[in-house]
Each structure stands twice: as structure tokens, then as C-alpha cells.
């Protein structure tokens with residue numbers, strides 16, 4: 001099902017500059033229609049963000065592709081995701097062979113995503129809580145991906161990144177962000193690349209935005 005729509009999306013992602021064949025393969029094979037509300041399934045392979053309830057969204061496929069490419073996922077790489085949402089980004093990372101740990105602050109979204117992982121037979125570790133403080137128990141991570149907009153880079157996430165690891169995070173205002181790609185060179189030393197311009201829902205927490213809005 002959705003064969004034609006899928007191929008059209010892959011073609012569009014290529015045209016938009018996505019070059020990593022493994023990332024394209026993951027997007028081709030992970031059934032995005034199962035991560036969106038039933039009434040929106042017909043739109044699952046459009047290159048757009050879609051509402052998933054609780055005022056949140058599943059990110060645009062192009063954004064998922066850019067962030068996943070930036071993370072440079074390898075087999076058995078330990079990756080922490082902040083902002084589980086629908087669970088789609090986590091499923092893409094799992095498809096690429098990562099050992100995925102994901103945190104969601106909203107209890108309803110957390111429960112739905114956990115159920116989806118179970119239904120799909122995906123072994124993804126889930127936690128309901130404030131991802132801005134990371135998940136110390138399993139640190140360090142070789143990759144950390146934040147799928148909500150941060151006012152700044154949370155220090156606990158920098159601390160929980162392994163040397164040589166990469167942290168991908170949209171940073172900026174509540175309405176527009178720049179994607180930061182940090183590579184940890186040494187305990188307190190990072191190399192930084194930046195990609196403009198993104199629009200995410202806010203990262204709310206101790207080391208994120210303070211108020212809900």
C-alpha cells in the first residue's frame with residue numbers, strides 16, 4: 001500500500017539534497033501511515049508535518065531525513081532521542097540499527113508511542129519525563145537527537161554525549177530555529193555545524209523553555 005506515494009516522497013527527498021541511501025531506504029520502509037492519526041493516513045507520504053494530538057506534530061519527512069543524515073547512524077550505535085511524539089523518528093533510527101532510547105514529556109503521547117513500538121515489535125527503550133536533563137542511567141550516548149526547539153543546548157545532553165558522538169538539536173526562538181550539529185571532540189570541546197532554518201514545537205523543561213504556550 002502507498003507504493004506510489006512512497007516513491008514520490010523518496011524522489012522529492014533526493015531532489016531536496018538527501019544523499020544517504022540508508023536514510024532514504026529507512027524512510028521508504030518504515031510505515032509512516034501507522035504513526036499518524038487514522039484520518040490523516042492518506043497524507044502520510046506528503047512531505048509535511050502532521051498533527052498527532054496534544055498540540056504536537058510528527059515532523060516533516062525532509063526534516064527527519066536531514067536530522068538522521070546529520071546523526072550518521074551506524075549499526076548498534078546508542079542513540080538518545082528527546083521528544084518521542086508519534087515514535088516515527090525513533091522507528092527510523094531503529095531501522096538503521098541504532099539502539100534507541102527515547103523520552104517524551106506528554107504521558108498520552110508516551111503511552112501511544114510505546115504501544116506502537118510494541119505492536120510493530122520494535123525494541124525501543126521509552127521514558128516519560130523531561131528530556132532536557134537526558135537519561136543518565138544509560139549514558140554516554142554516541143548520538144543524541146532533539147526533535148523539539150530549544151532556547152539553548154541543554155548542558156546535561158552535552159555531558160551525556162560520548163566523545164566522538166554527535167548531538168543534533170534545533171536551537172533558536174519559539175518560532176524559528178537553526179539546526180546545530182555538535183561533534184564532541186573532547187570532554188568540553190565541540191565542533192559545530194549549523195543548518196538554517198527550521199520550525200519545531202518547543203522543548204519544554206528544566207533546561208528548555210520554562211512555560212507552556
Ligand code: SAM
Pocket residue numbers: 056057058059082083084085086087088089090103104105106109129130131132147148200201202203204205208
Ligand atoms: N520525534 C517525533 C516524531 O517522530 O513523531 C516528533 C516530535 S514533536 C515535533 C516534539 C515532541 O517533543 C512532542 O511530542 C513534545 O511533547 C515533546 N517534548 C517537548 N519538550 C520535551 C521534553 N522536555 N522532554 C521530552 N519530550 C518533550
